[in-house]
Structures are given as structure tokens and as C-alpha cells.
Amino acid sequence: MEVILRAWRFVTRKRMKSIVLAFILLLMSTMILSGLAIKNATDQAAGEIGKKVQSAFVLENNARYNMGTPRGAGTVKNKDIEQIAKLDGVTGSVRRMDSLVDLKNVKQARLPDGTKDYDAKKEKDYGEAVNFMGVNDSAQELKFRTETFKLVSGRHIKSDDKFKVLIHEDFAKLNNLKLGSKIKVQANPHDPDNLQKSHESAEVEVVGIFSGKNSRRASVRSELFENIFYTDLATTRKTNKVNYDNEIYQNVTFFAKDVNAMSRILEQAKKLPIDWKMYQLTKSEQELAGITSTLGGIYGLVFGVMMFGMILGVGVLSLVLFLWINERKKEVGVLLSIGVSKVKIVLQFVAEVLMIFVVSFLLSFFVAGSVSQKIGDNLVSQASKNTTKEINKSLNGSFGADADSSVTTKTIDHIDVTVRPELLIWTFGFAMGVIVVAVLIGASPILRLKPKQLLMELE
Numbered sequence: 001m002e003v004i005l006r007a008w009r010f011v012t013r014k015r016m017k018s019i020v021l022a023f024i025l026l027l028m029s030t031m032i033l034s035g036l037a038i039k040n041a042t043d044q045a046a047g048e049i050g051k052k053v054q055s056a057f058v059l060e061n062n063a064r065y066n067m068g069t070p071r072g073a074g075t076v077k078n079k080d081i082e083q084i085a086k087l088d089g090v091t092g093s094v095r096r097m098d099s100l101v102d103l104k105n106v107k108q109a110r111l112p113d114g115t116k117d118y119d120a121k122k123e124k125d126y127g128e129a130v131n132f133m134g135v136n137d138s139a140q141e142l143k144f145r146t147e148t149f150k151l152v153s154g155r156h157i158k159s160d161d162k163f164k165v166l167i168h169e170d171f172a173k174l175n176n177l178k179l180g181s182k183i184k185v186q187a188n189p190h191d192p193d194n195l196q197k198s199h200e201s202a203e204v205e206v207v208g209i210f211s212g213k214n215s216r217r218a219s220v221r222s223e224l225f226e227n228i229f230y231t232d233l234a235t236t237r238k239t240n241k242v243n244y245d246n247e248i249y250q251n252v253t254f255f256a257k258d259v260n261a262m263s264r265i266l267e268q269a270k271k272l273p274i275d276w277k278m279y280q281l282t283k284s285e286q287e288l289a290g291i292t293s294t295l296g297g298i299y300g301l302v303f304g305v306m307m308f309g310m311i312l313g314v315g316v317l318s319l320v321l322f323l324w325i326n327e328r329k330k331e332v333g334v335l336l337s338i339g340v341s342k343v344k345i346v347l348q349f350v351a352e353v354l355m356i357f358v359v360s361f362l363l364s365f366f367v368a369g370s371v372s373q374k375i376g377d378n379l380v381s382q383a384s385k386n387t388t389k390e391i392n393k394s395l396n397g398s399f400g401a402d403a404d405s406s407v408t409t410k411t412i413d414h415i416d417v418t419v420r421p422e423l424l425i426w427t428f429g430f431a432m433g434v435i436v437v438a439v440l441i442g443a444s445p446i447l448r449l450k451p452k453q454l455l456m457e458l459e
Contacts, residue, residue, distance in 0.1 A: 004351055017324060018356050024316050025353075025360035026367065028434065031309030033364050033419060033427040034372040039302045040423065041376060041415040046295050049146075055259050056142075056284035057266065059084060060251040066278040070192035073098060074250035080279065081252050083272045089261040094141055094253045097134040099236040100191040104128075104184035104201075106175040109226035117220040125190040131222065132185065132229050133250075134236030138166055138208075141230070142253065142284065143403055146291070149225075154179045154208030161232035165204040169211050170226040181206045187239045198241035204231055212403075223402045253284065290387055294411040297383030305375070306430075313434040314441070317353075321442030325349065349439045357435060361428060369419040376417040384411035 012018075059076055061068045068075050074096075085093055108130050111117055118126065135141050138157035143149045152169055165183060172178065182205055187198040212225045221227060237247060256262050266281055335345055388411065 008355065021317075021320060021324075021353065022356045022360045024313070024320065025357045025431070025435075026363055028309050028313035028317075029357075029361050029364035029427055029431050030367045030371070031312070032306055032430050033368040033423060034375050034417075035302050035306035035309065036423045036426055037368060037372045037417050037419045038305070038376040038379060038415070039299070040420070041417040042295065042298045042302065045412060045415050049291060049295075055256045055262060056253050057256070057262065058251050058253050058282045058284060059279060060282060062276075062278055062280040069195070069248075073193055074248065076249040076252055076279065078244060078247065080272075080274045081249070083274065084252075084254055084269050087265055087268050089257045089265045090254050091257050092137075092140070092255045095134075095136050095233065096141070096250045096252070097233055097236045097240070097247065098193075098250050099132045099134060099239045100129050100188045100193065101132050101185035101202075101239050102128050102188050103130060104186060106171075106177070106183055108221060109171055109174055109224050111218060111221055111224070126188065129188045129191070130227050130229060132165075132231045132236055132239065134231050134233045136233055138230045140253070140255070143212075144210075148403065149210045149212040149228075152209055152211050154206070156208060157230055157232050159233075161207075162234040163202055163204045164207045164232050165235070166208040166210055166230040167206055168226045168228060169209050172206070172209050174226070177206055179206055179209065185239065187241070194240075196241040196246075198239060200239050200241050202235050202238050204235055218402075225403060228403055290411045293387040293390065294380075294383045297386050298379055298412070298415075301379045301383060305379070310430060310434050313431070314438050317434065317438035318441040321349070321353070321438055325443050346439060346443055349443055350436060353435050353439060357431065361424070361431065364427070365419060365421075365424060372419055373417045376415055380412055380415055384413065387411050 059080065061074050061076070066075065081093070081095065084090065108128055133141075135157055136159040138144060139151075144151070144156075151166075154166070157164060157166060167177060167183075172181075177183070182203050184201065184203050186201040187194060189197070189199060208230075210230075214223065214225050218224050237243065240247070242248075254265075256265050262283070269281055270276065
């Protein structure tokens with residue numbers, strides 16, 4: 001009790017010094033609390049992304065040995081798909097079958113500023129050719145799961161749909177289309193992947209409209225998001241002129257019951273009679289290099305902010321306390337000479353700092369609440385820039401502007417930072433450690449001296 005009373009008298013008597021110390025402690029605790037809040041927000045973002053992609057894997061061509069179709073597209077077959085689909089723990093799949101078709105009653109989007117991307121012959125053969133992606137469930141397709149695309153009106157493509165289509169909102173505006181509008185298409189006869197020499201036509205109904213922007217400048221019109229279309233498998237089967245026996249898929253995404261079942265399912269799949277030299281299984285998270293790298297970058301920056309706050313706290317507090325305590329040699333000398341132990345003197349110094357810290361600690365909750373989102377936005381922006389630079393450097397800038405490349409290079413652009421009351425417990429613990437270390441460092445030079453030495457120095 002005597003220690004606390006002495007501490008209280010000193011804090012209330014030296015008001016200016018107490019205010020300076022309170023400001024330092026407020027800065028330190030705000031940085032620690034903000035760092036914890038940003039880490040918590042990053043954990044939530046990682047968890048949400050994990051739910052979307054970590055329990056999925058993709059069957060696709062092994063590009064090392066399987067060059068695919070004449071245009072390098074996938075050659076995944078039904079017999080292999082069905083074997084994997086029957087494995088215990090596999091809950092569903094998204095099949096993707098592409099078809100190059102010519103638009104007959106609408107116009108595809110062109111590059112901005114009238115940029116020429118096709119020569120005369122290519123313009124004649126492919127001027128209105130677009131890729132129709134046939135899927136059995138567009139809501140679970142990777143670009144929608146990662147929110148590269150977002151459905152803004154209508155509904156998604158379902159497995160029992162026939163001759164339905166999703167279009168981009170800018171394409172809809174360009175051609176004055178809306179939900180219920182009809183688009184006429186025909187298989188492109190010049191496409192090297194038109195293996196059946198199809199001239200089949202189809203009329204599809206717009207059932208959904210989606211949004212999304214290219215992450216980088218497109219060099220050809222086929223990379224524009226405006227020229228991306230999702231349709232049902234019945235449509236692509238018709239335009240490709242294929243049936244169950246001879247149809248092939250670009251890839252198939254399978255979903256596991258939960259993340260923990262993934263390893264077991266992949267091991268079982270590798271034992272199936274599938275040509276694993278020609279095909280491979282890839283975890284969906286591997287296709288999201290940009291997002292996973294950005295998450296790692298954010299964690300690194302958050303750790304840096306928290307460490308800076310604690311190091312700043314130890315360094316500045318130690319210096320201030322050393323100067324503060326150095327002025328109190330007489331007080332320390334007298335206390336030691338009348339039998340007060342060094343432990344009690346240190347406890348008094350700690351109590352003094354804690355009394356000031358309580359005010360700073362409570363204020364930090366409100367200060368961190370107002371600045372943590374801004375700090376988080378800056379850290380996310382910096383981590384995203386670093387990730388983009390790393391990806392461009394590793395691939396010599398060879399990534400395109402198409403949707404598949406955009407998924408791979410996609411980074412996190414925002415996290416929702418909330419300073420929750422429970423984070424105060426961790427902040428208090430970290431700050432307590434900093435305060436104790438700072439007091440020991442600041443007081444040690446004086447406490448090493450004997451009472452007589454302290455009093456003689458004053459003379």
C-alpha cells in the first residue's frame with residue numbers, strides 16, 4: 001500500500017512529466033492494438049477465402065506432357081471425371097467446356113481508343129468470335145467464388161439449364177440487352193479446336209448479368225471481360241457438335257466435404273486408373289498465388305507494426321524513465337538507506353507508469369478505432385503492390401489480361417478492421433511486458449549503486 005501511495009503522490013505532483021509519458025504510452029498501445037485488430041481482420045479474410053477455395057481441387061491437362069487441343073485447351077474426359085466424382089468425400093463438381101462461337105445479332109466489345117488487334121484476315125475469320133464457357137454451375141466457378149466476377153442481376157447457370165447465358169454488364173449496355181434478351185450464335189468454322197467441323201447454331205436467353213474489370217490493359221479483344229460469356233453445357237455441346245462419348249472439358253473443379261478430407265481424397269484419386277502423366281490434380285488455392293502471397297505480406301507488415309510499437313515503447317520509455325529516475329537519486333538513496341528494498345523501489349516505478357498507462361490504455365481503444373482501418377488499408381495496398389511486383393518479376397511480366405490470369409494475379413484490395421474489446425486483453429499483456437522491461441532498463445544504472453554512493457553524488 002505504501003508503494004502505491006508514493007507512486008500516486010509522484011504522478012500527481014509531476015503532471016507535465018506524466019502527460020509526456022502518457023502520450024508515449026498512448027502511441028505504443030495504439031500501435032499494438034491496431035496491429036492486433038488488423039491481424040484479426042486478416043485472419044477473417046483468410047478464413048473466408050479458405051472456405052471458398054481450400055476445399056476444392058482441379059482436374060486438368062499436365063502441360064508438360066499434354067499439349068491439349070490444337071489451341072492448347074483441355075482434353076479432360078467423362079470417364080476420368082466420373083471416377084473422381086465417386087470418391088468418398090467428393091460433394092460436387094463444376095465442369096467447364098469451351099466453345100468458340102460467332103455472335104450473329106450483337107457485336108462484341110472492341111479495345112478502347114480504336115486500337116487495332118486483328119489484321120484483315122483475322123478480322124474476317126474471328127471478328128465476332130467469342131468464347132462461350134459452358135458450365136453446370138456458374139456460382140461455384142472459380143472466378144465467381146473469388147469475386148473476380150460478381151452477379152449483379154438475374155441468376156446463375158444451373159445444371160439443368162438449356163440455352164441460357166450470363167453476360168457482362170458493359171456488353172449488355174453496348175448491345176442494349178437485358179434479362180430475357182436473346183443472343184444468336186454459331187460455331188466458328190475457322191477455329192482449330194472445332195474438331196467436328198461444326199456449323200451448329202443456337203439461340204440463348206440472357207438469365208444473368210455480371211460485373212468485373214480487367215486487372216491490366218488488354219492487348220486483344222478476347223481478353224476483355226466484356227467479351228466473356230457463361231452458358232450451360234447443353235449449349236456448348238450443340239455448338240461443338242459433341243455428345244457424351246466424344247466431348248472433352250477444359251477442366252473440372254471438384255469439391256471436398258471439408259479441408260481436412262482433401263489429402264485423403266487426393267491420395268485416393270492418384271490410385272485411380274487415370275493417365276497421370278497426361279493429367280494432373282491441382283489444389284484451387286495454388287491458382288490464387290496473388291491472394292495467398294498478399295495475405296503473407298499483410299501478416300509480415302502487421303508483425304512489423306507491432307514489433308515497431310513494442311521496440312519504440314521499450315526504447316523511448318527506457319530513455320525517458322532513465323532521465324526521470326536519474327533526477328530522483330536522492331529519493332532512491334534515502335529509501336535504500338532506511339531499508340526499503342530495491343524490489344519495492346522497482347515496483348513503485350512500475351506502479352507509477354501503470355497509473356499513467358491506465359488512462360492511455362483506455363484512450364487507445366478509441367484512437368485505434370479511428371486509425372486502424374486507415375493503417376490496415378495502407379498495409380493491404382503495400383502488400384498488394386509488393387505481390388504484383390513479385391509476380392511480374394518471376395514471370396517477366398508475361399501474364400495476360402484475360403480472366404484466368406486475373407484470378408492468378410488477383411490480390412486482396414480491402415479488409416474490414418474492427419477494434420474489438422477482447423483485443424484489449426492482449427494489448428494490455430504486451431504493454432505490461434514492455435513497461436516492466438523499460439522500467440528495469442531505466443532504473444538499473446541507479447539501482448546498481450549503494451545508498452551512500454547515490455547521496456555522495458548529490459553532494
